[in-house]
Amino acid sequence: MQSLALRESQDDFDQWFRNLKEDPALLLAFFANDDQLILGKYFERLLLFFFENSHQYRVIYSGKQLFENERTIGELDFVIEDRRSKDRIHIEAAVKYYMGYRNTSKHSMWIGPNGMDTLAKKIEKFEKQLALSELEEITKQININRREVLLKGYFFKHWKATELPYFHNAEKEDCCWMYEDEMKEFIDDEAIYAIIPKNKWLGFYIDETLSFHNGREIRSLIDRQIKLIGKGIMIARIDPATMKVIGKYIVAPLKWPRL
Numbered sequence: 121m122q123s124l125a126l127r128e129s130q131d132d133f134d135q136w137f138r139n140l141k142e143d144p145a146l147l148l149a150f151f152a153n154d155d156q157l158i159l160g161k162y163f164e165r166l167l168l169f170f171f172e173n174s175h176q177y178r179v180i181y182s183g184k185q186l187f188e189n190e191r192t193i194g195e196l197d198f199v200i201e202d203r204r205s206k207d208r209i210h211i212e213a214a215v216k217y218y219m220g221y222r223n224t225s226k227h228s229m230w231i232g233p234n235g236m237d238t239l240a241k242k243i244e245k246f247e248k249q250l251a252l253s254e255l256e257e258i259t260k261q262i263n264i265n266r267r268e269v270l271l272k273g274y275f276f277k278h279w280k281a282t283e284l285p286y287f288h289n290a291e292k293e294d295c296c297w298m299y300e301d302e303m304k305e306f307i308d309d310e311a312i313y314a315i316i317p318k319n320k321w322l323g324f325y326i327d328e329t330l331s332f333h334n335g336r337e338i339r340s341l342i343d344r345q346i347k348l349i350g351k352g353i354m355i356a357r358i359d360p361a362t363m364k365v366i367g368k369y370i371v372a373p374l375k376w377p378r379l
Contacts, residue, residue: 132175136173136174136175146173147169150165150169151165151169159215159318159319159321159322160214160215162319162322163213163214163215163272163322164183164197164213166322167198167211167213167270168182168198171198171200175203176202176203176204177200177201177202177203178200178201178203179198179199179200180199180200180201180208180262181196181198181199182197182198183195183196183197184196184199186252186255186257186258187257193252194248194249194252195252196210196212196249196252196253196258197211197212197213197249198210198211198212198213199211199253199262199264207265207266208262208263208264208265208266209264209265209266209267209268210250210253210264210266210267210268211267211268211269211270212246212249212250212267212268212269212270213269213270213271213272214242214246214270214271214272214273215271215272215273215322216232216237216239216242216271216272216273217232217233217273217274217276217321217370218230218231218232218237218238218239218273218274218275218276218285219231219232219233219276219277219278219297219352219370219372219376219377220275220276220277220278220281220283220284220297221278221377222278222281223277223278223280223281223282223283224283225283225284225285225286226240227239227240227243227285228240230275230285231377233351233352233370233372233376234351235376235377235378239285242271246269246271250267250269253267274295274368275288275295276295276296276297276368276369276370277295277296277297278296278297278298279296279297279298279302279306279369281296294357294366294367294368294369295367295368295369296367296369296370297352297369297370297371297372298369298370298371298372299371299372299373299374299376300342300343300346300371300372300373300374301374303339303342303371304339306369307335307338307339308335309334309335309336310334310335311334311335311357312332312333312334312357312358312359312360313332313333313334313335313338313355313356313357313358314326314330314331314332314333314355314356314358315330315331315338315341315342315345315353315354315355316330316354316355316356316368318354321354324356324365324368325365326356326358326363326364326365332358338355342355342371346371346373350373351373352370352371352372352373352376353370353371354368354369354370355368355369355370355371356368356369357369
């Protein structure tokens with residue numbers, strides 16, 4: 121979001137978030153009926169809220185479906201107008217989490233926790249989605265000046281690996297993954313951890329609904345959950361002094377990525 125949002129005055133931008141934190145009524149009302157959203161749709165709704173309430177941007181389209189011979193051929197995530205520059209911007213947005221399979225920056229080797237999606241496939245899909253706004257149906261209605269991708273999430277390298285995709289942003293927190301039989305080598309017995317449910321992956325904020333466990337306890341819980349659901353588990357390491365997240369980790373089943 122930096123390439124768009126931070127073109128606003130930084131002071132105005134920071135003040136907008138401070139005001140929203142002090143009085144979140146507008147945000148709560150916006151999400152009043154959205155408590156069951158999957159992560160990707162929740163992310164899109166957050167962006168829509170920002171664009172609709174921003175002083176800089178005007179929403180022209182959101183989730184606009186495109187048709188050809190009465191057949192749906194795609195959807196535009198957002199078309200917005202920059203009120204200052206008057207640019208019309210087509211944005212395709214996604215929140216993704218990729219795990220580095222083998223120690224390489226190759227995009228095809230950065231794979232989603234479900235074992236199916238890859239960073240290479242997502243980039244290819246973005247290219248096709250951005251091309252949709254060049255179709256005659258759209259160009260007759262609106263002149264789009266720019267096309268941009270908004271990809272958020274995290275890259276989790278294997279805890280023994282060093283390589284990351286070339287365009288990654290440096291993270292303040294530690295982000296890595298391990299197989300379930302590697303937990304004893306990595307997870308500190310005395311440290312404090314919490315299992316992060318998927319609806320909280322986006323922010324990794326700590327609230328009263330989370331349970332905290334030492335390393336021995338969290339390994340036992342993860343073993344049981346992996347046996348039950350057969351999928352990777354997200355955990356966070358917590359600084360007990362500040363109760364803030366200092367590390368984000370995925371524990372994967374032994375058969376990942378061939379789930």
